[in-house]
Amino acid sequence: MSILLSSNFQWVLLSTLLLGIAAGLVGCLAYWKKQSLMSDALSHAALPGVVLIFLLFQVKDLFVLMIGASISALLGAFCIMLIKSTTRITEDTAMGMILAVFFGGGIVLLTLVNKTSTGNQAGLNNFIFGQAASMVSSDVMTMSILAIAVIFIVVIGFKEWKLFLFDPNFAKGLNLSIKGMNIIYLLILVLTVVVGIQAVGVILMSALLIIPPVSARYWTHSFKTMMWLSGIFGGISGAVGTTISALGVGLPTGPFIVVTSGSIFLVSLFLGIKKGLIVESMMLRNKRKEVYEQMVANSIVKEGNS
Amino acid sequence: MTYTAWILVTASLVGISCGIVGVFLILRKMAMMADAISHTVLLGIVMAYLLTHSLSGIHMVIGAAITGIITTFLVQWFHSKGVGQDASIGVVFTTLFAIGVILIATKVGNAHLDVQHALMGEISFVPWNTIFVPVLGEIPLATLMLLVVLVVVILVIGLFYKEWKLTTFDPSLAASIGIPVLGMHYLFMTLVSITTVASFDAVGAIMVVAMLITPAASAYLWTDKLLVMIGLSASFGVISAIMGYYFALWIDTSISGSMAFATGVIFLISFICSPRHGLLSKTFGTEGQVPRPSLPRD
Numbered sequence: 207m208s209i210l211l212s213s214n215f216q217w218v219l220l221s222t223l224l225l226g227i228a229a230g231l232v233g234c235l236a237y238w239k240k241q242s243l244m245s246d247a248l249s250h251a252a253l254p255g256v257v258l259i260f261l262l263f264q265v266k267d268l269f270v271l272m273i274g275a276s277i278s279a280l281l282g283a284f285c286i287m288l289i290k291s292t293t294r295i296t297e298d299t300a301m302g303m304i305l306a307v308f309f310g311g312g313i314v315l316l317t318l319v320n321k322t323s324t325g326n327q328a329g330l331n332n333f334i335f336g337q338a339a340s341m342v343s344s345d346v347m348t349m350s351i352l353a354i355a356v357i358f359i360v361v362i363g364f365k366e367w368k369l370f371l372f373d374p375n376f377a378k379g380l381n382l383s384i385k386g387m388n389i390i391y392l393l394i395l396v397l398t399v400v401v402g403i404q405a406v407g408v409i410l411m412s413a414l415l416i417i418p419p420v421s422a423r424y425w426t427h428s429f430k431t432m433m434w435l436s437g438i439f440g441g442i443s444g445a446v447g448t449t450i451s452a453l454g455v456g457l458p459t460g461p462f463i464v465v466t467s468g469s470i471f472l473v474s475l476f477l478g479i480k481k482g483l484i485v486e487s488m489m490l491r492n493k494r495k496e497v498y499e500q501m502v503a504n505s506i507v508k509e510g511n512s
Numbered sequence: 513m514t515y516t517a518w519i520l521v522t523a524s525l526v527g528i529s530c531g532i533v534g535v536f537l538i539l540r541k542m543a544m545m546a547d548a549i550s551h552t553v554l555l556g557i558v559m560a561y562l563l564t565h566s567l568s569g570i571h572m573v574i575g576a577a578i579t580g581i582i583t584t585f586l587v588q589w590f591h592s593k594g595v596g597q598d599a600s601i602g603v604v605f606t607t608l609f610a611i612g613v614i615l616i617a618t619k620v621g622n623a624h625l626d627v628q629h630a631l632m633g634e635i636s637f638v639p640w641n642t643i644f645v646p647v648l649g650e651i652p653l654a655t656l657m658l659l660v661v662l663v664v665v666i667l668v669i670g671l672f673y674k675e676w677k678l679t680t681f682d683p684s685l686a687a688s689i690g691i692p693v694l695g696m697h698y699l700f701m702t703l704v705s706i707t708t709v710a711s712f713d714a715v716g717a718i719m720v721v722a723m724l725i726t727p728a729a730s731a732y733l734w735t736d737k738l739l740v741m742i743g744l745s746a747s748f749g750v751i752s753a754i755m756g757y758y759f760a761l762w763i764d765t766s767i768s769g770s771m772a773f774a775t776g777v778i779f780l781i782s783f784i785c786s787p788r789h790g791l792l793s794k795t796f797g798t799e800g801q802v803p804r805p806s807l808p809r810d
Contacts, residue, residue, distance in 0.1 A: 310772025
């Protein structure tokens, strides 16, 4: 228990909380662009970049590794778009391909790094499943600042994002560059993914972007409320998952964060007040009763008339 | 047979069975389902291990088939409840996979089953774990499993070839003449799951995605005929498995990773050189500009 009181842990907790909020917000944008799985492809594609940067420069500074991760994730996104636009291969196939091939390349490089003595101690393996406990204070700072930047970009541009997602033609009429918005969207998506790779890991990072918006959707029909809820759900998942993994020794952080957000999803699925299963079945029953009563009333009227 | 020969045979079997299944996967636009199933299979294996305390082939295959069906069912169900297809895939597989990883990390982590092994596979251990089979003699367990799965895949696809073709290219017509489209969908996903789990020992959960999708996508660039596409995809699978193995030996690194990478190299070559869809023919060629139907047929 004492570990929960240590200041190092509390800083880590703050950074995963911010990460969760950022991921929840950006995930909402991805959800409405119907690109939830894009984040999965991007996070896998980030692995070779991380390892390559380490091989080239032998540094373990999170910020530098993140630059490598961003470059290779962007390269992956570019390849997906290129394949989709120039051949008849569909987007999901292209995503699956890039995801697996880039990850394979990453594993090849990672195995090489692990064979060298410096590489073995660098703990690059933590990037696969995430290890919040391995974060040092400079990592925490980098993560928090970047997460806040992402949150800031989404929040100040809220109106523009709404137009961009739901009425791009109107947005064009207002002189809003759709192409520019697309680029910013891709950049913050990549940024969110790479910010999370140390704490959550490349394999499960996408879950933090996918699950909170889907859960939030059960509670509201308003885009704004959905954004806030999604951010809150993401934040809770990040914080709770980190706490649970810190209580054990050597437990990976990513899976616990994901299972936490999975539980929030299950609760939302059943109890959500707008689309939840319980509410839906109650509405269905009420409607049935109403229709039935109407029919009974009609037949009584008919009999009275005849 | 020698040590290397067994590894090459095993890897080629992975290439062939994944290649065949992969063709239908990408034509049915289910590539990301393969990604999902390859992750959730891990949970099936862990559950099978927790229940039976053994890692023998048959338990793993049954566990994997069950989780594969559960994954398919959950994705379908959430989708029918209004969650988008890709979002429901994303929710289901990440959660189930995370549960699998946690179970390994807390309960069952030991020398036989660890996350590293499950993800990357360890084909170099395959030849050591042998079993005696009456006609064939002493053969590795993983190879035997792959052989059985390959036979099952070929039988199921071959026996209902017409039905598969019809449900793949024109599901509404198939439904209208009484083919159980949803049933075929579940049967197909079961095939994907057992192929995944059989390849698991050799190439691991994530590399199997590369083996399933990439050779098939490369083959899709070369031909419009379904049978040719299946043949090409299986051969690409074998070639990348063998290329990957020797490349990994040469620079001394992860074999499964370099196999996945090799499938990417083959795709890149196809992407550049393919006669009708390739970059070169598009930039320089004037032939083959006649519009063609975009779906393969034979």
